[in-house]
Amino acid sequence: MDDQRTEEQQSDAQRREEGRLLANKAFLLAVSKILATVFNVVLFTVLSYRFSPEAYGQFRQVWLINRALALEIFTLGIPLSIFYFLPRLEPRQRLPFVLQSVGILAGVGLLVTAGVFMFAGEIARLFNSPGLAALLRLFCLFPLLTLPTLVAEGVLVSLDRARDFALFTIFERVLSFVAAVGALVLFDSVAAVLWAILMAAVVRLGAAWWLVRRALRGLPWGERPVSLARQIRFGLPVGAANVVNILNVEIDKLVISVYFSVAQFARYTNGAFDIPVVGTVAGALNSVLMPEFARAHQEDHVDDVVGLWNGAITRSALLFVPLMGFLFFFAEDLITLVFSNKYAESAVIFQIYLVAMIPKIVWFGPILVALGYPREPLVGASIALVSNVVLNVVLIRWVGFTGPAWATVITTFVLVGYYMMRLKMVLGLSLRDVFPWRQVGQMLVLSVGVGGLVYLGLGPLEAPNYVRLALGGLLFYALALPLLWRARLLGPDEVNYLLEYARKLIRLARATREARRR
Numbered sequence: 001m002d003d004q005r006t007e008e009q010q011s012d013a014q015r016r017e018e019g020r021l022l023a024n025k026a027f028l029l030a031v032s033k034i035l036a037t038v039f040n041v042v043l044f045t046v047l048s049y050r051f052s053p054e055a056y057g058q059f060r061q062v063w064l065i066n067r068a069l070a071l072e073i074f075t076l077g078i079p080l081s082i083f084y085f086l087p088r089l090e091p092r093q094r095l096p097f098v099l100q101s102v103g104i105l106a107g108v109g110l111l112v113t114a115g116v117f118m119f120a121g122e123i124a125r126l127f128n129s130p131g132l133a134a135l136l137r138l139f140c141l142f143p144l145l146t147l148p149t150l151v152a153e154g155v156l157v158s159l160d161r162a163r164d165f166a167l168f169t170i171f172e173r174v175l176s177f178v179a180a181v182g183a184l185v186l187f188d189s190v191a192a193v194l195w196a197i198l199m200a201a202v203v204r205l206g207a208a209w210w211l212v213r214r215a216l217r218g219l220p221w222g223e224r225p226v227s228l229a230r231q232i233r234f235g236l237p238v239g240a241a242n243v244v245n246i247l248n249v250e251i252d253k254l255v256i257s258v259y260f261s262v263a264q265f266a267r268y269t270n271g272a273f274d275i276p277v278v279g280t281v282a283g284a285l286n287s288v289l290m291p292e293f294a295r296a297h298q299e300d301h302v303d304d305v306v307g308l309w310n311g312a313i314t315r316s317a318l319l320f321v322p323l324m325g326f327l328f329f330f331a332e333d334l335i336t337l338v339f340s341n342k343y344a345e346s347a348v349i350f351q352i353y354l355v356a357m358i359p360k361i362v363w364f365g366p367i368l369v370a371l372g373y374p375r376e377p378l379v380g381a382s383i384a385l386v387s388n389v390v391l392n393v394v395l396i397r398w399v400g401f402t403g404p405a406w407a408t409v410i411t412t413f414v415l416v417g418y419y420m421m422r423l424k425m426v427l428g429l430s431l432r433d434v435f436p437w438r439q440v441g442q443m444l445v446l447s448v449g450v451g452g453l454v455y456l457g458l459g460p461l462e463a464p465n466y467v468r469l470a471l472g473g474l475l476f477y478a479l480a481l482p483l484l485w486r487a488r489l490l491g492p493d494e495v496n497y498l499l500e501y502a503r504k505l506i507r508l509a510r511a512t513r514e515a516r517r518r
Helices: 002-050 053-073 078-088 091-118 120-126 132-139 142-158 162-187 190-215 228-259 262-269 276-298 302-329 331-339 346-355 364-370 376-398 403-427 437-458 465-486 492-517
Strands: none
Touching: 002 053, 002 162, 002 276, 002 331, 053 091, 053 132, 053 142, 053 190, 053 228, 053 262, 078 091, 078 142, 078 228, 091 120, 091 132, 091 142, 091 228, 120 132, 132 190, 142 162, 142 190, 162 190, 228 262, 228 376, 228 403, 262 346, 302 331, 302 346, 302 437, 302 465, 331 346, 331 465, 346 403, 364 376, 364 403, 376 403, 437 465
């Protein structure tokens, strides 16, 4: 009896340790991706200050075509297929499989590069940007150089080298940033910046291949375990869902490019962004909740996990709803600080995007996948895409410049509404149970109220934008946090939750510093 109890205790301890390691791995990858996004924003900041809106707008159009669209749409689901197949393969089968994956992505990259080169003129005419064609042709090698590197995440994470991939992600983004800023200082042209980023992509390709080969070092060569057709068949449904999701994210920018000038496109894109950590925290939240929902659904104990679900969403909302309430009123100060006074018009676009932050604090689609409904994310994203296209075309004519932003927000709520209805049907819950309406609603009213009061209080203050942001932020949180505590939306457990994120950030910074020293 004692031996059995000891074995159970050891098994529980092992599961807890495995869970801790998995959570740390997820956190490490999430933070590396946040930092990568931050470097992108800083690069856009530098270019916004340096270039005219017309020149900066052309840079963002090249970025949209080659990175946001070509690099995301044409993966065919191959990078995700690596996560599925590689852990299941024998050691001697791994190298042929990885080489096959690289070959597929390189072939697709070659086709995309050729397509961008050949149709650069047509794209430039569609975007009302005559000088865009030459820049697209200059940068057209980017998909060919970058698509093959997408195997690195699947290989390194699957082989327990998540730290290597996290450092690689930070390295390649820092490299691109330094190269771009160096070219800007030396040559002061969009073409030079694009050329520098292209050269950094060459280094990225070499670094990614070196890391992959090191992870596979010593493995014998065996027969090809997964046929080309099977891998593509597996990846295409995932790739199709990814295509629809990317189009949902970028469709408003494409519409603005077609209907407005390059300078107006620049002003729109500098406001059309989400706060980077929202998606990361939502992804981390799903990583924890997906197995819990799957287990509870299988055992028919769904009621047991509803409290966990609502509590987790409420805690995540504590990070973002107050921030949204503050930034909504101080959007112009933030935008002009980050992108310069030339982009004050971008503030209204950012305010509209902030409205869509609340439904993004949790991803409903992956929860449905965990419950055994793998087609739901594609169905939901397809519904959203149809809604998005129709609303973009209608609202840009009715509302004008802000129309596509409103279309994006409305579509976000349409998608979340669909997922909520599906969860209600699948789990047999009421709509009241699938989202903590009361807690998040109270949080929203309180945050918007305090944000408005602080904004009105600082209204007469003639000061630089950074002073207004700093002073406004201090006043906002000095008022909001006690009110959240009094409303019982913030308590000791929530404080510990926020402190744990801070401790993890500190540990990551120390680990990164030690890795650099070695």
